[in-house]
Amino acid sequence: MTVSTSTPRDGVAVVTVDHPPVNALPVRGWYDLAEALTAAGRDQAVRAVVLAARGRGFNAGVDIKEMQRTEGHEALIGANRGCAAAFAAVYECEVPVVAAVHGHCLGGGIGLVGNADAIVASEDATFGLPELDRGALGAATHLSRMLPPHLMRTLYYTGRTLTARELHRHGAVWELAESADTLPAAALGLAEEIAGKDGYLLRLAKEALNGIDPVDVRRSYRYEQGFTFEANLSGVADRHRNSFVDARAAQGG
Incomplete structure (x- = not known):
């Protein structure tokens, strides 16, 4: 698991996730990402942050294999708290965060980009919440920041994905890049x-915009997570997660 930070342009920090094969993050990875984002935002020389990823896709959510091979509820609790920390770190980063998305952006990936200030995506990017197929609930809080309510609900219930171009049409994606190479x-x-703006004013603007949001994203997401715990206690979550792990093993993944 690698989370790295670079400063390729004046005033701009790039936080990059690289966890092969698909950037499905283990518990520690979510906390590492939260720490990197928070540190970048606190750096007074930084006026904007780009959140990016290397590999086959931007983010595939939590590492379900880690969850299923861990006895008890420790991994589930860790993943839920780690995701909450990472999502909050994007939202509460002291400066604006631009999400740079290529390939798949699923589950926890939606939590990250939905809390970002802007999204730039390559044409190959796809966005979705397969939570019901994985025995979980969550990140509707963040998908609802990207899409109209009825479209969000339909995506959530069906587990379908939308392309970057479709999200661009709905106003969620600011700019489309031709490919992952140009992203x-x-x-x-x-x-x-x-980052060309005054850094002090940018920090005030970020705090002000968060302050006028109609939904408290921390509380809303934690409310959703309560239903994930209920699904887990009922046994239905394990059935779906085991099916997912078995299917991946059969495919050699």
Whole structure:
């Protein structure tokens, strides 16, 4: 698991996740990401942050294999708290966060980008919440920040995905990049434009915009997570997670 931070442009920090094969993060990974985002935002030389990933996709959510091989509820609790910490770190980062998304953005990935200030995505990017198929609930809080309510609900119930172009049409994606290769330049371009503003005013603006949001994203997401625990206690969550792990093993994944 690797979370790295670089500063390729004046005033811009890039926090990059690299956890092969699909950036499905273990418990420690969510906390590492939260710490990196928080540290980047606290750096007074930084005026904008780009959240990016290497590999086959942006983020595939939690590491279900880790959860299923861990006895008891420790991994489930860790994943829930780790996700909450990482999502909050995006939202509460002291400066604007631009999410640079390529490939799959699923489950926890939606929690990250839904709390970002702006999204730039490559044409190959797809977004969705397969939570019901994984025995969980969550991140509707964040998907609802990206889409109209009826579209969000339909995606949530069906587990379908939308393309970056479809999200662009609905106003959630700021800019489309032709490919994953051109995505970094597009994301850095927007971040650099933001970073051209006064750093003190940007920090005030971020706090002010969060303060007028109609939904408390921390409380809303934690409310959702309570139903994940209920699904787990009922036994239905384990059945779905085991089915997922077995299917992946049969595919050699």
